[in-house]
Amino acid sequence: GMVLGVSSFQSVTHILEAFKAQQKALEREEQKARRDRSAAKPPPQPSSSSASSRPRAGSSSSKAAPPASAPPAGKAPKPVATIVVPAAITSAVNLWNVSQLLREKRWISPVELKQSGAAKPAEIKLEHCFEDGSRARFLVIENANKLSEAEWRNVACVIVQGAAWQFKGWPFKSEADLFTKVLGVHMRTRDETPNQLVKSWNVEKYAFSKEKVNQHDVAVTVSSFWQAVHKSMTVQKPHLLMKPHQLS
Template sequence: MDPLSVLRDYTIRGELDQVKLVGDVYNFGDDYSFRKNIETAYRSKQGGFYTLDSLVFFVKNIHMKHTDYMNAARAAKLQFATFTDRKPLLDYLEGRVATNDAIELLPPTAAPASINEWAGGKHAHDEEPEVVGVDDVDHHAAKKFRAQPWEGQNVMETQFCDDGASVINIIREREWPVRDRETILLCHNKSFESVLSSLLTKRDDDKKIPDVDVRKDLGKGPDGLMPAPNSANRYANVEEKRFWKEHLGTDVAEELGINPSQSYISDSKKKDAARMKPDSKASQRPPHHPHHRPNVKTKPDGPPIIIVPSASQTLLNTFNVKEFLEDGVYVSPEVKVKGMAKKVDIVFVQRKMGRERPVPYEVRDKVQGLTSKDWERVVAIFVLGKDWQFKGWPFSDRVEIFNKFMGVFLRFEDDSVESAKQVMQWNVKIINLSKHKRHQDKTAVLNFWQGLDSYIQSRKLNLLY
């Protein structure tokens, strides 16, 4: 029998008190003896096999809590059973199940020796012990001389044939491994050259630049031939005019100095000089003239602005907004107030999440003094859930505010729904925080930055964000 089966039998019979450690050997009463560090047939879900001393320690301390058992096993420098192996291993050892997928019994090499056989005596009936699994070993070689083993020595190492050869060596010479846990991972007669060849071919195809003849899109001449590159009437072809109109547009072609009706080499200089002169008529046109082209939208001067509540009884204000938006760590405002000399109205935050380089943001808790140019930089507003927060703002109502800017409401996930009942009627994004799980703060901040990116992209704001 293997040590795992012997330990299971003693556990089921409730005779674990007879399992005693003598030196480096576990004695199971007077029946069996095994080295304490021998590997059993029970494989852990982490990959290795449990040793006999680890399983004996486990089954004798099953009454302990798992954390206390792990600490005790570490103190004894023993391998401990993992939490996922705990229940199926105990069910097998206590006999509630007959087998387990984690058990990998190896073919037996020889019958286990009992304590009485160690001592050099014979069986009660003076019969030679049976050798299991070595049918091809002749009967003469199976007769063994039993020497008195030293304490902790393997029993099989003390068994010899009449000619002095070890039985173990004879068995090993006549057997060969069929499959083990390492050779099963090998893939014989498998080649991945076809995969490598496909990847190399794909890479070569990507490097090739197609040689496109643009003149194919311009159409053929009346004689069925392609127009010559240096032909005088190069732009007289109707198909070519259509090509320039579809690909560049008439207005763009004229602005670039391209004359689609004739050669533009001589006229381009005149048009360049004409564009350099100020158009007096254009300056006299009214602002809403149908031919008046408005100026390109200039980039606002300054970083994007985020507005937070100015009240002290709020989850986010200028005291703790920097740690929250920069590092993804929430600190209560009451804690931050104790370490700051006085309150500040403007805080500059460096956005790091989702950016290779930090991007500056400006955080304010007051809107007094903001000009129309400053309001163009406002991208997000953390709301308090009270109407008085928007008193004095240059907008008609909340609908207009949350149509222009991204509204955000920060709350603890354990708070009652009544606290956010009014905010749920507004066009704002609700972000939940945990009161105690600080490792979830980063997820909440990342949720805010992703929502802000979507808002700025949809509004096509000319801001560095």
């Protein structure tokens, strides 16, 4: 019985080793194919070409990007850009519905989502490809009070609710100071009364229809939002953008 035990153990070991070798070979092939693909990629098109020739442009994907090859020595990976959203369930955009809004250009009422039993995510991670082919990784959060000074430098956008207490404890002298340094955005549904406080703030203001038949209205708003984010990041936070040639 002992001999049988040893030999069957050895055969299992052989099978495992053969399997590992096979996996390694597959990985090597995959890496080679990836290298060949990147070598065969056509040169990037000039930015003057129409966006329609690049179907990927302006799309957000929730899938993690394939692991980039290790960055060259001394070159750190790009930091993640942060978007801060309101915590209030009554806000048109918050952690309940921001994923559907920014990824799928669909607006769903946060109140309805909560009533349906959906759980509120603690945070949302997404990647967005802008129209010029550059990209950024985003982390969407609602509580900015835990951010360090260094992390504040990576805040690309604050979606405002329209109440000053949202910024309580934030490292800015005033709302004016905040919106000089960080892109402010206010979104509301068309049936909401415009917020008087927001009117006086230097923020991008969007209103869209919440009717299902007018989903196009939401898509237009989301496209405008990403354009504003891109413009602001290009000027104020270029360190958060990955240019097409950096997308290893």
